[in-house]
Amino acid sequence: MAATQTTAAPPTASEARPKGSRVTIRDPRTGEILWSVPEAEPPAITHAVEVARSAAGQWAVVAPAERGSCLRAAARALQAAASELAGLNSSETGRPVEEALAGIAAGASTLEQYAELGPVHRGHSLRGNQLASDYTVAEPRGVAVLLTPWNDPVAVACGLIGAALVTGNTVVHKPSERCPRLGEALGEVLAPAFPPGVLQTVSGGARVGELLTTAGVDVIAHVGSSASGARIASAAVSTGAHSIRENGGNDPLLVDGDVDPAWAAGQAAIGAFSNSGQICTSVERIYVHEAIAAEFCAALEAEAALRNSNGTVAPLVDTRLRESVHAQVAQAVELGAHAVEGGAVPEGQGAFYPATVLLGCTDTMQVMTEETFGPVAPVQVVPSFDAGLRQACSGRYGLAATVLTGNIAHVQHAIAALPVGTVKVNEVFGGAPGGSAQPRGESGQGFGYGPELLDEFTRVKVVHVAAPPPFALQLPGEQLADMERSDLDQP
Structure with a gap:
């Protein structure tokens, strides 16, 4: 059904005052204040980096297998604390408890994976002189600052923490200011598995993140918005730190004319509405072939209506994000799009926003060009697969893309053309364990997850090791005999 628009409620978002010392968290379901958490002050941030620096030397020489054992202990502790952490995750971000538990299980699995990968992370032998040895050795970079998001806070943090620690770095972790209690609790669970100073947690917002990234550390890893990522990249250039960034995306879904439209709509709904659209690789824009557009759009509208009617769309993390999402939807409607389902800020408390389907979208609309990060599925009908592929290749982001087609030639053309780090064919989410990705454009840089993250x-x-030239070593007795023979040779 068509949606009517209502006026957004006053802001009740989590607040990180630039000159304040506390972060206030509100319940995304009710808007009520849950708690206020102190931000780390500059002396505490400096101290955390100094402690990490002092612990780095000893941790770097610990055998990788022993570091892996510490990660396994951390994974066991994480599993034991799963219920408590899931409750905090749900309270602070609105994520359903069962989904939070799945994220925690993924985090524990990732720690165990890096416990296995760390000891077999190796260099390469090089071809050179037969009597010399040439090879490479991987060494830890030093102190790593990890800045992690709120949308999958435990799984993402464990991936970066596991890879950083198993390779011998020490870590200062700043969780998102939107889930500070969860971040602190995660640190309290994991840190005892490692020697003192190896893993520390500091809380706060953008001010704390800025102080950490300019503190002279060796690695900065960030998962979050492209705007924050750009500032971090600039700071890394100034300090010489190595940066790893997985930032925003505007991921396209390209639907070919030869697929079942109901199945394709189901895939689109999973991609656009899962976790209320708050996933880095969510489907953000849809290009559907005109041959199946009518059936696809009707099925997608039904998918959204079902989620809205059965109450399975969780709230957004806060009303600040909801206002941003709705502003993009309202702009699209103003420019001619039709909200056939959702598209209005609901009455009542909390940060809820309905699953929304927008038809008649064009590239003049922000929902097609910007990251929305909400449960919005904007649809543009295209006359051919090639036309849709050209549209899917547009934009300044380069995180991921999905193609639904039964045509192998179209698959190969899409894989070759799409300027993204990940191409998914006929499944919006999934992938083998240990998979990695290298974002492009404003979506970041460096590998995230998988064995490549160890690199x-x-x-x-x-290292080049050569044998010395032959050298005859004479003993003192032999030197005396040489002298005597020399005397006999005198006339």
Whole structure:
């Protein structure tokens, strides 16, 4: 059904005052204040980096297998604390408890994965002289600052923490200011598995993040918005730190004319509405072939209506995000799009926003060009697969893209053309364990997750070892005999 628009409620978002010392968190379901958490002050941030620096030398020489054992202990502790952490996740971000538990299980699995990968992370042998040895050695970079998001806070943090620690770096972790209690609790669970100073947690907003990124550390890893990522990249250039960034995306879904429209609509709904659209690789814009557009759009509208009617769309993290999402939807409607489902700020408390389907979208609309990060599915009908592919290749982001088609030639053309780090064919989410990705454009830089993330947290030293030339060593007795023979040779 068509949606009517209502006036957004006054801001009740989590607040990180630039000159304040506390972060206030509100319940995304009710808008009520949950708690206020102190921000780390500059002396505490400096101290945390100094402690990490002092612990780095000893941690770097610990055998990788022993570091892996510490990660396994951390994974066991995480599993034991799953219920408590899931409750905090749900309270602070609105994520359903069962989904929060799944994220925690993924985090524990990732720690265990890096416990296995760390000891077998190796350099390369090089071809040179037969009587010499040439090889590379991977060494830890030093102190790593990890800045992690709120939308999948435990799984993402564990991926970066696991890779950084198993390769011998020490870590200062700043969780998102939108889930500070969860971040602090996660640190309290994981840190005892490691020697003192190896893993520390500091809380706060953008001010704390800025102080950390300019503190002279060796690695800065960030998962979050492209705007924040750009500032972090600039800071890394100034300090010489290595930066790893997975930032915003505007991921396209390209639907070919030869697929079942109901199935394709189901995939689109999963991609656009899961976690209320608050996933880095959510479907953000849809290009559907005109041959199946009518059936696809009707099925997608029904998918959204079902989610709205059964109450399975969780709230957004706060009303600040909801206002941003609705502003994009309102702009699209003003420019001619039709909200056939959702599209209005609901009455009542909290930061809820309905699953929304927008038809008649064009590239003049922000929902098609910017990251929305909400449960919005904007649809543009295209005359051909090639036309849709050209549209999908547009934009300044380069995180991921999905293609639904039964045509192998179209698959190969899309894989070759799409300027993104990840291409998914016929499944919006999924992938084998240990998969990695390298974002492009304003979506970031460096590998995230998988074995390649170990390379990001290490630097390579090339070693050349050659044998010395032959050298006859004479003993003192032999030298005396030589002298006597020399005397006999005198005339």
